[in-house]
Amino acid sequence: MRPSNDVPFDLKTDNGSDLGGDRQTTDTRSPTEQLAAWVERLGQRLAQRDVDGTLELFADDCHWRDLVLFSWNLITLEGKADIRDMLESRLEATRPDNWKLEGEASLTDGVLEGWISLETDVARGKGYVRLKDGLCWTLLTTMRELKGHEEPLGRRRPLGAEHGHGLADKRNWLEKRRDEEAALGITEQPYCLVIGGGQGGLGLGARLKRLGVPTLIVDKAERPGDQWRGRYKSLCLHDPVWYDHMPYLPFPDHWPIFTPKDQIGDWLEMYAKVMELNYWAKTECVKASFDEAEGRWTVEVLRDGKPMTLKPAQLILATGMSGVPNVPVYPGAETFAGQQHHSSQHPGGDAWRGKRAVVIGANNSAHDICADLVENGADVTMVQRSSTHIVRSDTLMEVVFGPLYSEDAVESGLTTDKADMLFASIPYKVLPQFHRQAFEQVKERDKAFYDRLAAAGFMLDFGDDESGLFLKYVRRGSGYYIDVGACELIADGTIKLKSGPGLGVDHIEPDAVVLNDGSRLPADLIVYATGYGSMNGWAARLISQDVADKVGRCWGLGSGTTKDPGPYEGELRNMWKPTQQQNLWFHGGNLHQSRHYSLYLALQLKARFEGLDTSVYKLAPSYHQG
Numbered sequence: 001m002r003p004s005n006d007v008p009f010d011l012k013t014d015n016g017s018d019l020g021g022d023r024q025t026t027d028t029r030s031p032t033e034q035l036a037a038w039v040e041r042l043g044q045r046l047a048q049r050d051v052d053g054t055l056e057l058f059a060d061d062c063h064w065r066d067l068v069l070f071s072w073n074l075i076t077l078e079g080k081a082d083i084r085d086m087l088e089s090r091l092e093a094t095r096p097d098n099w100k101l102e103g104e105a106s107l108t109d110g111v112l113e114g115w116i117s118l119e120t121d122v123a124r125g126k127g128y129v130r131l132k133d134g135l136c137w138t139l140l141t142t143m144r145e146l147k148g149h150e151e152p153l154g155r156r157r158p159l160g161a162e163h164g165h166g167l168a169d170k171r172n173w174l175e176k177r178r179d180e181e182a183a184l185g186i187t188e189q190p191y192c193l194v195i196g197g198g199q200g201g202l203g204l205g206a207r208l209k210r211l212g213v214p215t216l217i218v219d220k221a222e223r224p225g226d227q228w229r230g231r232y233k234s235l236c237l238h239d240p241v242w243y244d245h246m247p248y249l250p251f252p253d254h255w256p257i258f259t260p261k262d263q264i265g266d267w268l269e270m271y272a273k274v275m276e277l278n279y280w281a282k283t284e285c286v287k288a289s290f291d292e293a294e295g296r297w298t299v300e301v302l303r304d305g306k307p308m309t310l311k312p313a314q315l316i317l318a319t320g321m322s323g324v325p326n327v328p329v330y331p332g333a334e335t336f337a338g339q340q341h342h343s344s345q346h347p348g349g350d351a352w353r354g355k356r357a358v359v360i361g362a363n364n365s366a367h368d369i370c371a372d373l374v375e376n377g378a379d380v381t382m383v384q385r386s387s388t389h390i391v392r393s394d395t396l397m398e399v400v401f402g403p404l405y406s407e408d409a410v411e412s413g414l415t416t417d418k419a420d421m422l423f424a425s426i427p428y429k430v431l432p433q434f435h436r437q438a439f440e441q442v443k444e445r446d447k448a449f450y451d452r453l454a455a456a457g458f459m460l461d462f463g464d465d466e467s468g469l470f471l472k473y474v475r476r477g478s479g480y481y482i483d484v485g486a487c488e489l490i491a492d493g494t495i496k497l498k499s500g501p502g503l504g505v506d507h508i509e510p511d512a513v514v515l516n517d518g519s520r521l522p523a524d525l526i527v528y529a530t531g532y533g534s535m536n537g538w539a540a541r542l543i544s545q546d547v548a549d550k551v552g553r554c555w556g557l558g559s560g561t562t563k564d565p566g567p568y569e570g571e572l573r574n575m576w577k578p579t580q581q582q583n584l585w586f587h588g589g590n591l592h593q594s595r596h597y598s599l600y601l602a603l604q605l606k607a608r609f610e611g612l613d614t615s616v617y618k619l620a621p622s623y624h625q626g
């Protein structure tokens with residue numbers, strides 16, 4: 001069992017040498033004493049506004065990741081020059097103080113690390129620090145709560161009932177709740193309007209509710225959770241349960257490791273109810289515009305078919321990490337006599353027994369849909385146009401997730417919040433060196449599996465730099481599949497495969513898909529598992545193309561790898577932080593990201609609601625408008 005402050009990967013460099021040096025081994029103090037002394041020196045020098053002295057505590061190769069606490073932004077500072085610029089800009093405004101080491105430090109492979117706490121003028125924070133040779137290598141600082149605006153939890157929880165007689169407000173809880181639901185959006189305008197009532201919108205709504213920010217969530221679905229219920233029958237979460245908890249309400253300890261779609265749908269519906277969220281179902285957003293002078297949005301919606309106008313101050317697009325579905329237009333598609341749809345519209349394979357299906361694409365949705373169709377007796381061909389990163393689910397759980405998100409981690413005392421913080425404490429620039437080591441283990445462990453897939457003609461990769469799944473996910477949000485069984489169907493030929501570099505669709509005939517290598521694939525059904533555009537596509541549809549271009553691309557790090565063009569930013573573009581469009585925010589990602597980063601987004605919104613000074617350090621420029 002690993003200690004609770006462990007991270008998913010061994011702290012080694014790519015050539016296998018230990019990170020660190022002799023300085024740690026010659027120090028006779030305990031790891032906790034060493035790190036506590038460093039944290040105390042850092043606090044003292046910052047209190048003295050001694051920037052030069054502070055920088056002496058950092059290695060030349062250093063990374064400071066700040067989530068809102070110093071910057072009112074999500075940023076990663078790389079190197080002393082970046083840190084100097086931030087301190088000179090923000091030190092006097094934030095006035096950090098009360099730096100403390102929390103708990104015991106650890107020393108492994110020359111890396112001294114541990115938890116810290118600190119305060120600024122307006123907030124309390126937590127963080128994590130790693131030293132090499134006595135100098136800071138990585139530092140994470142995060143805002144956890146605003147002073148004077150703490151969540152009503154624990155000893156601050158509400159009484160729930162007002163005892164006695166002659167009270168001015170005689171309403172009980174139910175009456176107050178009904179009055180709130182009847183007023184918000186009708187006679188009282190929400191401060192925040194969250195568009196999208198899936199797990200992201202609900203989790204953010206729950207945090208804003210706890211912080212006392214009037215928030216309305218709208219979704220065109222009939223009920224919360226329908227975003228999952230309406231998908232194909234076999235769909236389930238590919239990430240394990242320990243990774244997928246919602247804010248405040250973790251899944252119970254009997255919950256399945258991989259949650260089926262209808263079960264997660266029911267959980268989300270329950271979540272909206274018990275967290276007392278103001279949720280408008282059957283509500284579609286039609287158009288939005290921002291009045292800069294007034295500082296408010298005008299949002300036109302159709303609520304159960306009835307037009308209404310909302311006037312929120314803050315608009316949050318919580319539509320997931322994906323944008324508008326990419327639906328290719330192939331010559332002859334209009335002549336196809338069968339059915340064709342994007343993967344997002346695939347209802348399941350029940351109707352296709354004995355029929356011929358062609359699935360264009362070879363990533364997560366394509367594999368799931370191919371397996372679903374096969375299970376329902378269809379003849380299925382997958383068309384793979386470029387290589388895909390594959391990792392088996394059980395291997396991913398053991399090698400990658402296990403140290404942070406597993407039953408072992410829980411039994412070692414690692415809470416979900418601590419696991420999230422540890423994961424966040426590894427800057428994106430450093431992450432590839434961690435993950436390459438992990439995926440070398442994956443390759444070795446599953447060599448026979450990959451050999452069988454390759455023999456079937458499947459094109460495999462581990463990312464441009466061999467760093468594997470998570471880096472592909474944050475860089476481009478596509479190009480991978482977590483195998484829960486479909487790969488075996490490809491390897492044994494049950495799912496037919498057409499694959500090759502540059503392979504594509506030439507045209508479509510009434511009863512077939514014709515590829516550019518001359519292959520003709522008879523079809524009754526065509527599924528376009530061709531992915532999605534950037535989230536700013538929703539801004540283009542709802543607001544305007546000008547606003548979408550002003551914001552620029554969402555997601556991606558600017559790594560310069562495939563489908564993630566530079567320049568490098570060091571954080572996910574436009575996610576959970578201020579954008580170039582005033583009062584417009586983007587919230588999405590997997591359940592882990594939605595849970596963890598919703599805290600920082602909620603605190604930014606709460607601060608604005610309370611009128612605090614939220615001057616943003618280094619508002620990110622916009623890139624890649626299209």
